[in-house]
Amino acid sequence: MCTIHMRVQCSDRFSELLVDDVEPTELTIESIVGMALLEVFNAVAVENVTVHPSPEDNDEDGWGW
Secondary structure (H helix, E strand, O other), rough: OOOOOOOOOHHHHHOOOOOHHHHHHHHHHHHHHHHHOOOOOOOOOOOOOOOOOOOOOOOOOOOOO
């Protein structure tokens, strides 16, 4: 079994996250990432998908964390 940890950030100009719409967005991401990984692996379990709005101030490296 392999464990893959991913952290992905989308810039504000491509983000359409609504504050009241976080759970459906997380479920959609979970489904899409799971289907993509099934192209490479025989079995996939996607867990702990969380979505947060991007911070206003980004660090110099562009990650903003």
